[in-house]
Amino acid sequence: MDSRYLGIAELVEAPSVAVVVDVMRAFTVAAWAFAQGAEAIVLAESLDEALAHKARHPDWVALKDGPPAPGFDTVNSPGLLRSVDLGGRTVVQKTTAGTVGALAVKEASLVLCAGFVVAEATARLLRTRGCASVTFVVTGEDGQADEDLACAQYIARRVAGAGTDADEFLRRAAASRATAELAEGVRQGAHPDDVALCLELDRFPFAMVAAWEDPLMVLRPCPVPPPTDEAST
Template identity: 85%
Template sequence: MDARFLGTAELVETPSAAVVVDVMRAFTVAAWAFARGAEKIVLAASLDEALALKEDHPEWVALKDGPPAPGFDAVNSPGLLRSADLGGRTVVQKTTAGTVGALAVKDAPLVLCAGFVVAEATAELLRARGCDSVTYVVTGEDGRADEDLACAQYIARRAAWDGEAVAGEYLRRAGASRAAEELAQGVREGAHPDDVALCLELDRFPFAMVAAVEDSLMVLRPYA
């Protein structure tokens, strides 16, 4: 299985299969949203689009990066979202990196969104689909975020049935990343003290997350 690791800005062609990785925190949050009962997640291109969708659908739950803001129901924090009741709800998510990366590959035949919490389920789905070539979109820090690259490399090795892919070294890299340090030090607003630990829970959830265009919107759904 051929694997490429690119930042969002480096994408120059539509891949046949894409895994968009945002460990801290967009797709860890997305996985928690599904675990808390969300039916689907709409990935918004801008804050204005997220607010417009919320206005059109008041029953939807809108979340964003950073501190709480008028019009939004939640922030992009797994620690703050894990107690939410999202049964049957639609979530609108807009983040700085993760949602941007997913929208950049929206025309790909297969788009998966991932973090460590769904790593094995993501690798299993890639194997099941028989993907010969996969582009891993490293969303954080313009493609240089080590937590995202570590997760992408781990999933790639698991997807290739590499028995030597020991998770510990990849999790250590993620835990020592700039994003982890900033979250631990409280530099980033809209965070919870447990966010880093929750983002590093390997295979917490048994589903992958597949994104596809539905009625002109990029929609993320769990895939067991």
């Protein structure tokens, strides 16, 4: 598989297949939302748009980066979200990097959103679809976030089906600037367990597919076939 690793600003044209990676914390949060029963996640372009969705659909759950804010139900923290019952509900998510990256590739034929918690499922889906060329969108720090790049590179290795030691990739993520900022309390709207939850490998058995459901970009969980003996080595 031919893999490219680009920041959001480097996306000059829509790729055929895109994997948008945000480990700390957008797509770890998204995976937890689905695990907590969410039916769909609407990716909002702005805070105002997220609030407008919430106003039209009071039963939707709106979340954002940073500290709590009027109109939003919760914040972009897996540690906080894991205790919320989202059974059958729609979530509206707006974050600084992850949702921006997904919207930047909305014209792609296949858009996956990923973090370490769904890495293997994401790789299996790419393998199942026979994707020959994949653009990994490294969303954090203008494409320089090492936790996102490490996760993207790990997924690419797993697509090849090769035996891959995840430890080196997780170590890179654990040493990243985003991890330090979360651990030191620099980023608001966080839970003490957020770092550990973001670095939990393959917690969930589904991939996450984003698709344009006019007029919304909607993220949904996608079950994937179990690995074969050859692919799981």
